[in-house]
Amino acid sequence: MSLQISNIAKLPTQYGNFKIQSFKENELEHFIIFTEELPLIPFIRIHSECLTGDVFKSIKCDCGEQLDFAMKKIAKEGGMIIYLRQEGRGIGLFNKVNAYAFQDHGFNTIEANEKLGFEADLRKFDLVPKILKEFKIDKIKLMTNNPRKLSALEDIEIVERIPVLISSCEYNYEYLKVKKEELGHLL
Known part of the structure; x- marks a missing residue:
């Protein structure tokens, strides 16, 4: 597996100022956004791409709202969003x-x-520990409800798990119920 790492660039957003870097693994181009100052134990959000939720703000899922939650929290507290290009x-x-x-x-x-x-x-999360090691991060506060993400980070100390709980509505209620009951999400 070939891993290429881009330069770091500035990324001002509505939530605050971040930096951005891309990690290209084979044909997939993932990216991270992170605060200028990373705390000793940063907040981390592993987020899989969801064009419909992240960009078009679909309420059929909770993805876009989870990303918004993470960006606000990280802009305020310091940390990183690892955005994995693994749609759907x-x-x-x-x-x-x-x-x-x-x-x-x-x-x-x-x-x-x-x-x-x-x-x-x-989805696979095996790139995440490599990215964290690149930044010399070995302890994190992980923002997730997904137990698969927790188990994918066995070499990283998760000091705290921060739930990312989004209110349900008529369009995503069944989706969230399936995530909890059939996929084991911690909702």
């Missing part, structure tokens, strides 16, 4: 839209992925 739990944008169509017909998020021939969640 790793099935890609094209297949995610097809999964949405199945969801429109009553299938839940897992069933929709399975109808398309995929597992419930194909």
Whole structure:
């Protein structure tokens, strides 16, 4: 696996001023945004790309709101968002839209992925420890509800897990219920 690391650039946002850097692994270009000053034990958010939630502010999921929560917290407290390019739990944008169509017909998020021939969640988090080691970070406060992210960081000391709880609505209630009951998310 070939890993390329970009230069660091400034990234001013509505939440505050960050820096940005890209990590290219094979064909996937992931990126991180981080505060100028990283505390000794920084807040970390591992966030998988969700174009519909992050950019278009869909309320079919909680992704965009989780990202907003993390950016506000990190801008204030110091830390890093590791943004992994693995759309639709790793099935890609094209297949995610097809999964949405199945969801429109009553299938839940897992069933929709399975109808398309995929597992419930194909995401990988093995790049995260490499990124943290690049920054000499070995202790973190992790903002997550996903137990898979916790187990992916076995070489990193998680001093605290910060829940990222987003209010449900009629459009994401079943989605959040499936995340909790079938995927084991800590909601």
